[in-house]
Amino acid sequence: MLGPIAWRTPPISYGPWERVTSLLTEGLVRRGLDVTLFATGDSITGAELDAVAPHGYAEDPTMDGRVWEALHVAHALERAGEYDLVHNQLDWLPLAFTAQWRTPMVTTVHGFSGPAILPAYLASASAFVSISDADRSPSLEYLATIHHGIDPAELPYVAEPDDYLVSFGRIHPDKGTAAAIEIARRAGRRLVICGLVQDADYFHAEVEPHIDGEGVVFLGAVGAEERARVLGHAVALLHPIDFDEPFGLAVVESMMCGTPALAFRRGSMAAVIDEGVTGSTVASIDEAISALPAVVALNRRRVHDRAVARFGVERMVDQYLSVYETVLAR
Amino acid sequence: MLGPIAWRTPPISYGPWERVTSLLTEGLVRRGLDVTLFATGDSITGAELDAVAPHGYAEDPTMDGRVWEALHVAHALERAGEYDLVHNQLDWLPLAFTAQWRTPMVTTVHGFSGPAILPAYLASASAFVSISDADRSPSLEYLATIHHGIDPAELPYVAEPDDYLVSFGRIHPDKGTAAAIEIARRAGRRLVICGLVQDADYFHAEVEPHIDGEGVVFLGAVGAEERARVLGHAVALLHPIDFDEPFGLAVVESMMCGTPALAFRRGSMAAVIDEGVTGSTVASIDEAISALPAVVALNRRRVHDRAVARFGVERMVDQYLSVYETVLAR
Numbered sequence: 001m002l003g004p005i006a007w008r009t010p011p012i013s014y015g016p017w018e019r020v021t022s023l024l025t026e027g028l029v030r031r032g033l034d035v036t037l038f039a040t041g042d043s044i045t046g047a048e049l050d051a052v053a054p055h056g057y058a059e060d061p062t063m064d065g066r067v068w069e070a071l072h073v074a075h076a077l078e079r080a081g082e083y084d085l086v087h088n089q090l091d092w093l094p095l096a097f098t099a100q101w102r103t104p105m106v107t108t109v110h111g112f113s114g115p116a117i118l119p120a121y122l123a124s125a126s127a128f129v130s131i132s133d134a135d136r137s138p139s140l141e142y143l144a145t146i147h148h149g150i151d152p153a154e155l156p157y158v159a160e161p162d163d164y165l166v167s168f169g170r171i172h173p174d175k176g177t178a179a180a181i182e183i184a185r186r187a188g189r190r191l192v193i194c195g196l197v198q199d200a201d202y203f204h205a206e207v208e209p210h211i212d213g214e215g216v217v218f219l220g221a222v223g224a225e226e227r228a229r230v231l232g233h234a235v236a237l238l239h240p241i242d243f244d245e246p247f248g249l250a251v252v253e254s255m256m257c258g259t260p261a262l263a264f265r266r267g268s269m270a271a272v273i274d275e276g277v278t279g280s281t282v283a284s285i286d287e288a289i290s291a292l293p294a295v296v297a298l299n300r301r302r303v304h305d306r307a308v309a310r311f312g313v314e315r316m317v318d319q320y321l322s323v324y325e326t327v328l329a330r
Numbered sequence: 331m332l333g334p335i336a337w338r339t340p341p342i343s344y345g346p347w348e349r350v351t352s353l354l355t356e357g358l359v360r361r362g363l364d365v366t367l368f369a370t371g372d373s374i375t376g377a378e379l380d381a382v383a384p385h386g387y388a389e390d391p392t393m394d395g396r397v398w399e400a401l402h403v404a405h406a407l408e409r410a411g412e413y414d415l416v417h418n419q420l421d422w423l424p425l426a427f428t429a430q431w432r433t434p435m436v437t438t439v440h441g442f443s444g445p446a447i448l449p450a451y452l453a454s455a456s457a458f459v460s461i462s463d464a465d466r467s468p469s470l471e472y473l474a475t476i477h478h479g480i481d482p483a484e485l486p487y488v489a490e491p492d493d494y495l496v497s498f499g500r501i502h503p504d505k506g507t508a509a510a511i512e513i514a515r516r517a518g519r520r521l522v523i524c525g526l527v528q529d530a531d532y533f534h535a536e537v538e539p540h541i542d543g544e545g546v547v548f549l550g551a552v553g554a555e556e557r558a559r560v561l562g563h564a565v566a567l568l569h570p571i572d573f574d575e576p577f578g579l580a581v582v583e584s585m586m587c588g589t590p591a592l593a594f595r596r597g598s599m600a601a602v603i604d605e606g607v608t609g610s611t612v613a614s615i616d617e618a619i620s621a622l623p624a625v626v627a628l629n630r631r632r633v634h635d636r637a638v639a640r641f642g643v644e645r646m647v648d649q650y651l652s653v654y655e656t657v658l659a660r
Contacts, residue, residue, distance in 0.1 A: 064446035066396065070426035071453055078429045096400035099408045100430055116394035123401055 001025045001037045001047065002076050004090040005068060007056040009039040013221035014170070014196040015056075016249050017110045020148050021089045027149075027317035036083070038076045050079070069093055077101060085324055088126060092117045095124035104327050106320075108146075111246035112137045127327050129320075132268030135246035144323050147272070148247055149316025154224060155256040157304045158232035164190040164217075166234035166259070168227075168250040170198040171207060176264065178206035179240035181216055183262075183288045190214070191238070194230055196221040232257035235296045236279070239263035240288060248272055255279070255307035258300035262288055274310075278303045331355045331367045331377065332406050334420040335398060337386040339369040343551035344500070344526040345386075346579050347440045350478050351419045357479075357647035366413070368406045380409070399423055407431060415654055418456060422447045425454035434657050436650075438476075441576035442467045457657050459650075462598030465576035474653050477602070478577055479646025484554060485586040487634045488562035494520040494547075496564035496589070498557075498580040500528040501537060506594065508536035509570035511546055513592075513618045520544070521568070524560055526551040562587035565626045566609070569593035570618060578602055585609070585637035588630035592618055604640075608633045 001024070007015030010022035022045070025037050029046040037043065041051035052075045057063040073094050080086055080103040088094045088107040095107060105126040112135055121128070127143040130136045136145070165187075167180035177193060184191035193216065197203045211218045222230060231237065237254040244267035251261045251272055261279035263269040273279040279298070280291045309315075331354070337345030340352035352375070355367050359376040367373065371381035382405045387393035403424050410416055410433040418424045418437040425437060435456040442465055451458070457473040460466045466475070495517075497510035507523060514521035523546065527533045541548045552560060561567065567584040574597035581591045581602055591609035593599040603609040609628070610621045639645075 062446065064449075067422055067426065067447050067450045070423055071449060074427045074429060074453075077427070092397055093400055096397065097404045097407070097427070097430075099404060100427075116392065117397050119394075119401060120397045123404075 001028075001035055001039075002073070002086055002088045002090060002094060003037060003039040003043075005040050005053045005056060005072050006058040006065065007040070008059075009037065009043040009045065010224075011056075013223050013227075015058075017089060018056075019249065020108075020110070023149060023151060023313050024087075024316060024320060027313050028320075031317060031321070036079070038072065050075070073097065085328060087320075087324075092120035095126055096120040098124040098126065101125075104330070106143075106323055106327055109135065109137075109140075109142075111135060112140075115139070127323065129323060131247045132271055134244060134268040134271060143326060144319065146316060146319045146323070147311060148249055148252065149311055149313035150249070150253055150256055151313045152256055152308050155228045155253050156232065157256075157258045157301070159258065159300060161235050161259065161300070162233040164192050164234055165236055165238050166230060166254070167191060167193045167195070167238050168231060168254065169195050169239070171195045171203045172199045173202050173206075174241060174243040174245075176240035176242050177202075179242070179264075179285055179288075180238040181207065181210045182285055183238055183240060183292070185210075185215070186285075187289050187292050189235075189292075190217070192217045192219065192230055192234065194219045194222045194227070227253065228257065231259055234259050236292065237261040237263075238288070239269070240285065241266050241269070243267065245269065251279075252307060252311045255303050256311065258304040260295050260298040260300070260303050262291060262295045264288075274306055278306050331358075331365055331369075332403070332416055332418045332420060332424060333367060333369040333373075335370050335381075335383045335386060335402050336388040336395065337370070338389075339367065339373040339375065340554075341386075343553050343557075345388075347419060348386075349579065350438075350440070353479060353481060353643050354417075354646060354650060357643050358650075361647060361651070366409070368402065380405070403427065415658060417650075417654075422450035425456055426450040428454040428456065431455075434660070436473075436653055436657055439465065439467075439470075439472075441465060442470075445469070457653065459653060461577045462601055464574060464598040464601060473656060474649065476646060476649045476653070477641060478579055478582065479641055479643035480579070480583055480586055481643045482586055482638050485558045485583050486562065487586075487588045487631070489588065489630060491565050491589065491630070492563040494522050494564055495566055495568050496560060496584070497521060497523045497525070497568050498561060498584065499525050499569070501525045501533045502529045503532050503536075504571060504573040504575075506570035506572050507532075509572070509594075509615055509618075510568040511537065511540045512615055513568055513570060513622070515540075515545070516615075517619050517622050519565075519622075520547070522547045522549065522560055522564065524549045524552045524557070557583065558587065561589055564589050566622065567591040567593075568618070569599070570615065571596050571599070573597065575599065581609075582637060582641045585633050586641065588634040590625050590628040590630070590633050592621060592625045594618075604636055608636050 003021040004017045009018040011018045035047035037047040041054040053068045057065040086105045107126040130145045169175040231254045265281040333351040334347045339348040341348045365377035367377040371384040383398045387395040416435045437456040460475045499505040561584045595611035
């Protein structure tokens with residue numbers, strides 16, 4: 001399992017690629033597979049851990065991420081002959097060196113960033129797994145789409161929420177934090193915002209002026225326990241994204257707690273949210289405000305049950321095992 | 331010869347790493363060595379040319395330089411077993427994959443960019459060549475310092491120059507274009523500026539307002555012939571750099587034409603310029619203005635002869651052949 005090294009695996013707060021890598025790795029270990037996780041040295045796993053980077057480069061400004069990622073990939077490459085299969089979770093760099101791997105490879109494409117990285121994908125002999133049908137590049141062939149799975153035990157069901165809405169994700173125009181503030185304000189609801197500030201200019205201009213600790217509360221990047229508590233006690237998640245989100249982990253995590261999601265109909269949202277069951281997708285702020293009362297009124301137990309059925313980690317592990325078998329049978 | 335692929339080899343205008351790679355490659359071919367040049371597909375060489383990138387990524391905004399560089403390195407890696415020696419001209423990425431090369435490697439460090447890339451260097455089994463003693467990192471061991479060599483035939487000697495000063499290099503605060511303008515203005519001399527605009531804000535704020543087509547002329551990035559003509563017909567090169575320049579190809583090219591250089595005493599400048607013979611190094615704009623008349627009065631034939639002796643391409647080829655022999659004898 002060739003994981004990313006921007007953050008620890010599992011990440012302490014932000015780090016969606018590392019989170020999914022961790023959930024799958026631990027799931028495979030539970031099934032009895034012999035797995036080595038290539039990740040940061042401070043990662044925590046039931047698999048064998050191998051590392052060259054002591055900790056995540058995103059946590060340490062003295063580390064050049066490109067240099068450490070290359071050393072990390074090169075180190076895994078040295079050991080590749082020991083394995084039946086390599087699962088690449090860190091995008092194009094391992095693909096560029098495909099001829100050197102010789103071991104069969106599966107690559108999870110965690111959000112296809114655009115045509116400029118296609119040459120590495122096309123040069124590669126890896127099998128590709130998309131994380132949603134919406135995120136597929138028309139220029140690539142995929143073996144499967146496998147939605148991320150999450151661990152229900154980490155996101156306990158909350159039957160009786162508080163009264164606030166929640167916005168959860170990187171603070172960046174893509175994630176629509178400012179639109180969430182407008183929806184909450186016009187709907188007369190409190191809003192709790194959680195997320196790593198990725199675009200400081202946007203935060204200072206569009207988000208910070210609205211933070212008052214009452215109507216709009218900002219908690220920053222939160223850890224696993226606080227994430228479960230904040231998502232679980234919201235009446236709904238607002239996700240008015242301004243980009244084609246490839247998956248939307250926060251949406252699924254929210255649903256796992258029983259909290260329905262109200263999202264803009266971009267990227268994978270219509271595939272992830274079951275309309276009228278786990279939430280609703282809309283096209284504008286006005287539509288969001290109209291749809292909100294019905295979303296808040298959804299049956300939280302049904303939201304949770306559907307999330308377990310569709311996005312439980314064991315379903316993800318099953319699907320990846322099936323992909324591994326297909327690749328190894330080739 | 332594993333060359334960079336930002337530009338064609340040799341480059342049409344800017345591209346110092348590609349220029350040096352070309353001069354060395356052609357020199358080795360003249361000596362009868364069997365050389366494969368890994369460079370862009372539009373490169374021109376007497377060696378065997380092998381390429382994955384059709385042209386330089388710096389010339390094409392649709393190309394992701396990191397992706398193409400990885401594909402380029404991976405392709406050379408595939409063929410590495412065919413060679414007695416790999417000469418790496420493109421910095422840290424090939425070094426990160428050292429365990430995969432197996433072929434002995436020499437790396438020319440074209441300007442050590444800083445401690446963040448050290449992990450790749452330290453992981454590597456390559457021998458290192460610095461381009462000046464001033465550019466050495468205290469954390470690395472070097473086999474040799476080899477100053478760049480240039481082809482005297484490309485930069486013909488000019489006995490009778492025009493009356494202008496020249497500033498030659500990327501338009502960037504590092505290169506001190508604005509200081510050159512001030513020195514020329516206060517010395518009452520015309521200034522011709524050549525260079526790729528690398529920092530557009532700096533250009534618009536500090537350079538462009540002074541361009542009048544008379545006292546200050548701006549020619550942009552120039553090709554090989556114009557470079558020789560502009561450098562050769564200047565009375566002196568102004569090089570008031572604001573960084574520790576690792577080598578300073580333009581300084582040597584200027585001297586090759588007989589044009590003395592007046593530089594700020596940073597980086598390699600004191601080692602490259604023979605004080606009172608090929609130019610002078612100073613510490614400030616005031617000192618530059620005082621020193622300029624003596625620099626302009628230097629004997630141009632002596633400037634040229636010293637440049638041929640110290641910075642001719644054949645001397646560089648000899649030194650690299652000696653390094654190759656040392657590495658192969660290990």
